[in-house]
Amino acid sequence: MIEPPVRSAAHRADLDPPERHPEAPAPGTVLPSHYADCVGCGPNHPTGLRMVTTAGPDVTVTGTFTVTAAHQGAPGLAHGGVLATALDEVLGGLSWLLRKPMVTGRLETDYIRPVPVGTTLALAARCVGFSGRRMYAKGQGRLDTPDGPIAIRAAAVFVVVGVEHFTEHGADMTAEQVHDYEVNP
Numbered sequence: 001m002i003e004p005p006v007r008s009a010a011h012r013a014d015l016d017p018p019e020r021h022p023e024a025p026a027p028g029t030v031l032p033s034h035y036a037d038c039v040g041c042g043p044n045h046p047t048g049l050r051m052v053t054t055a056g057p058d059v060t061v062t063g064t065f066t067v068t069a070a071h072q073g074a075p076g077l078a079h080g081g082v083l084a085t086a087l088d089e090v091l092g093g094l095s096w097l098l099r100k101p102m103v104t105g106r107l108e109t110d111y112i113r114p115v116p117v118g119t120t121l122a123l124a125a126r127c128v129g130f131s132g133r134r135m136y137a138k139g140q141g142r143l144d145t146p147d148g149p150i151a152i153r154a155a156a157v158f159v160v161v162g163v164e165h166f167t168e169h170g171a172d173m174t175a176e177q178v179h180d181y182e183v184n185p
């Protein structure tokens with residue numbers, strides 16, 4: 001039997017407000033790839049999304065993702081899982097502004113409009129607040145421009161972890177790779 005998910009990413013009213021870290025990159029700063037082989041942002045990934053994200057004001061991040069033929073699910077249309085990856089990446093970018101390592105615990109996605117090959121999605125993410133180690137966030141993707149029609153929306157919970165999460169669980173993780181992997185943006 002397959003068990004259904006037991007948690008929700010819908011945020012509650014009693015969250016602690018997000019605090020932009022004093023050393024967060026200034027608004028407008030292009031965020032570096034956190035890991036060169038990342039499927040979302042890594043420049044070395046052979047078939048990755050090659051996303052570029054930018055720090056916004058408060059605890060917000062924007063990003064773009066151009067849908068190519070490599071990202072199709074149906075003919076000429078983006079695969080929903082690939083779109084969820086793009087949302088995961090821009091939401092994960094909030095960790096640069098919070099200066100806390102965190103991993104995706106739950107990602108809920110609404111698919112509102114089809115996203116054709118050739119579209120450049122304008123993505124945005126905002127931290128809503130914290131409950132203990134849980135960081136609640138929401139995100140969206142608009143077709144082609146930051147004021148284009150909304151195609152996808154997300155609500156997410158990220159869980160703050162220690163660096164040992166990556167060193168203990170990463171397959172074949174050598175000391176050198178851990179050093180190169182920016183787990184603590």
Ligand SMILES: CCCCCCCC(=O)SCCNC(=O)CCNC(=O)[C@H](O)C(C)(C)COP(=O)(O)OP(=O)(O)OC[C@H]1O[C@@H](n2cnc3c(N)ncnc32)[C@H](O)[C@@H]1OP(=O)(O)O
Binds near residue numbers: 091102103185
């Ligand atoms: C710049 C960076 C961009 C990166 C973008 C991409 C990000 C990713 O894709 S990360 C990879 C995908 N995610 C993962 O692999 C995570 C796998 N899961 C895990 O490792 C663990 O379940 C983990 C770390 C989330 C939680 O485990 P653990 O550290 O033992 O914490 P645990 O004690 O169970 O939970 C801590 C709190 O988080 C909550 N929590 C844990 N899991 C979830 C979840 N899935 N959804 C919602 N809340 C959760 C718990 O309820 C608990 O809350 P509270 O303290 O209020 O009771």
